[in-house]
Amino acid sequence: MKSWKIGLILLGCLWTGMLPAQNSVLEFPQQVWNFGTIREADGAVSHEFEFENKGKSPVVIEKVTVTCGCTTPQYSREPVRPGGRGTIRxxxxxxxxxxxxxxxxxxxxxxxxxxxxSITGEVTPRPQEVGELYPVRAGALRLATRTVNLGYVPRGSIKAKTIEYYNDTERPLNMTVVYPKTKPYLDVALSATRIEPKQKGVLTVTYDLRDCDVWGVLSGAFSLMVNDELADTEFSATGIATDDFSSLTAAELERAPKAAFSSQYYHFGNQKAAGELRRDFTLTNDGKEPLVFRDMKLGQRMSTTLDPEREIAPGESVTFSVMLNTKGAPAGKLMDHIVLIVNDPSRPMREIRLAANIAE
Incomplete structure (x- = not known):
């Protein structure tokens, strides 16, 4: 028997002996019921717990509390006489x-x-339908998702993720990748350019930063030509180009710059769409090496006095202003941000956000 199964059995035994102390004249001979292994596809299961009134007066069940909407109790509110029995389903x-x-x-x-x-057990998941596994359509082709996030992509390296696809038709499908706008670091490859009926394939999205001088937010898009027809579904790939910290030793990581912000978010409350809102922030380098800005991207309504060309020495603090331009903003919640890429291995991307409620 596998160790995890043994662990579940032992844990079940421990659970039985760890129920809170019962403070009632109602006695439940069986306090824990194990449904064992049940199938999700079979729907709800139930069990009746029997109890006896061991007291000297009639007892009424006033309330039954469960911890999840998945659990439903059924019981009678009729008094149970002394020595009488009842059940809770x-x-x-x-x-x-x-x-x-x-x-x-x-x-x-x-x-x-x-x-x-208590009730316990283990649920075997039901088999998922094709539409659940592959909810995205590109022409006659089905895919698992239309977005790929590659996370941090170290400069000088390659990183890839995959999207599984499936031919749910009765005919072969021929496919070609189409790029609405070429990005030098983005490549999309199909495991097969022709897929037979009821067969699967894999689409591999790769960011190659070995020869690309880019920092910060990476974004790319592509579409698919299926049987010579351009599908109207557009796929997106995102990532963040940062320093490659993979070769740093434990000592180097200990000495690395550490960006500590006084805050990274501020809400101005109710405002008129009349001009610029300003908020000050402080950035401190808590590390032992200089903190360097690799990239700064300003939102459309954002500006700042922070100089991205300046290094921040170990222990140094810099106070700067961030401005949110509300002029011409529509009524409702307004939010914009600044994205910073720094040489802090613990969190190379930081975001400063400002928000306000714009009155009508």
Whole structure:
């Protein structure tokens, strides 16, 4: 038996002995019910917990509290006489909840009584339909997604991610990648330019920064020609070009620059669309090497006094202003940002955002 299965069994045993103390005249001979392995596709399952009134007066169940909408209790509010028995049915809906579960149910009864019972088990996920696995259409072709985020892409390196696609038709499909606007670092490759009916393939999106002098936000787009027809679905690939920190030693990382901002967000509240709003921020280099700005991108309504050409020495602090231009802004929430790329290995990309509610 695999170690994780043994662990689940042991944990189940521990759960049984770890229920909160029962403070009630209602006695539940069975406080934990394990449904075992159930299938998501089979729908809800239920179990009846029996109890007995061990007290000397009738008892009414006043409230049953569950921790999740997936768990539904059914019970009677009729008084249970001394020595009488009753049941509480607990149903569990596994839809959208694959994996192991444990749900505690708290029962409050008249006279301040409190009991806790539990259900446990493990849900086997249902097989997903083609439309769920491949929700994006490009002509007759189905794909898993239309966006790819490659995250941080170190300069001088290559990074790639894939999109799986599927031919759900009864005929072969021929495919070609089309770039609306060429980006020197973006390449998209198909595992096969022809895919047979009911077959899968992989589309690989690559950012190659070995010979590209770029910093900061990377963005690219592409489309697919399917059977000589240009699909109207556009795909996007994003990333962030940063320093390559992969070769730094532990000592070098310890000495590396560390950008510490007093704040990176401010909301001006209700404002008129009348001009410029200004807010000061302070940036401190908490590292032991100079902090360098690799790139700065200003939003359309943003400006700043921060000089991106200036290095910030270890221990040095710089106070700068950031301005949000509200002139001509439509009524409602207004937000814009500045994206900074720095040589801080812990977080090479930083964002400063300003917001306001523009009155009508």
């Amino acid at each position: 607990i149903a569990y809906n596994p839809e959208g909840r694959p994996g192991a579960f444990r749900k505690d149910i708290t029962i409050q009864s008249s006279g301040g009584g409190r009991n806790v019972i």
